Amino acid sequence: MNYDRPELLDRLAAEYVFGTMSARVRSRFQAIQRVLPAARRAVEDWEQRLTPLAHSVPPEEPSAATWKAIERKIGGSASPSSASTWLAWLKPVLGVAFGVVATLGLVRLYPTAIVPLDDIVQERGTLPASYVGLLTDEANKPVVLASSTRHGRIMSIKMLRKVDVPMGKVLQLWALPPDGDPFPLGVVPAEGKSTFRMADTSEKLLSKVSRLAVSIEDAPAGAGARPAAYVLTGNCVKLW
């Protein structure tokens, strides 16, 4: 079956969300959703559409044992402890730290993907000051490595694994400033390497950007465009 056809995915997603699929087909389509972002997005679209219908169902009180069982399954009681508060604080810090370490680790693994290394750089034995982004999928697998020298306008892209893009759609890379709307950087390929020219230098565009994301769009996004759902996200760090 050719799952690249958007109308087929739309039909399957409708039947999945509405509930007409058999157990076997449901489980197969769940597996497809895990590997095909377009399938997951079609399902999310249908969930958005249909879920308001569920709000007319009268509420029913579950037994007190239900919460107890949930508490047991997630481990521990629901009272806030100093440990959980401490962990809550530490979690994002660790997340960012891990992202930076993972990004730098990949920089070592795939140095040529980062920036074209000229002879001088090789002689110096160090990478030039650059912005580097590593985007991962929902399973935390690295998918896109994006890099640009600090004062350059060229963004180099290496796809670390192939992304399934529906026919007629593009993978759009976005910068996510912490205090403003996302803005488009350029289009990345489904696999392999590519480069694109940015609207300004990395330093101007990315100095305050700590997160990047990729969405699937009908066409390359222009200035002021709003992103569709993100299928890949990751940290953007300064390599100097």
Place this chain on the structure above:
Amino acid sequence: MPEQMAATTNPSTDLQQLLARVALGDRTAFRRLYDATAPSLFGVALRIVRQRDRAEEVLQDAFVNAWNRAAGYQAALSQPMTWLTAIVRNRALDELRSGARHSAQSLDEGEGAAAIEDTQPGPLGLLEQAADALAIRDCLDSIDGSQRQCLALVYYQGFSHSEVAAHIGSPIGSVKVWLRRGLDKLKRCLESLA
């Protein structure tokens, strides 16, 4: 009905804040999220699996799932209640379709009947109430009666094609066609909202 809609669709900001706390591992926020949403979600699960103990298992799994996935919740993409209801419906449908379900008759006899009060609206009534609340009633009424009935039985009760066919006494082939056409029309009604 209006109170109920208000309880489930309006406090999105509060629920979003709770979900953001849950993503950080805040168990108190998780309890508050449960208290605020569990009755609505349990109602949805109970309609589909029709037995309280099974619906409670569905609810447990769904909340554990929500706890584990809260960090991935994107407020820009969906309302908290939509996100949670989708998790519950998916889990309930998996449970129902897994084959553990006894029979379509459990709606009319035994535990299933006891699980849902007689005074509550049937599936078609729920669909009409939802359409009223969303102001798409005219659009819903323009859908053929058989198609509407099929849609309501599948969406609210989780009926399979063959169960719908048995329930309304029509051939399964007709039911499939009605569902497909009905779903296309319903999609247009719901899209007119946006």
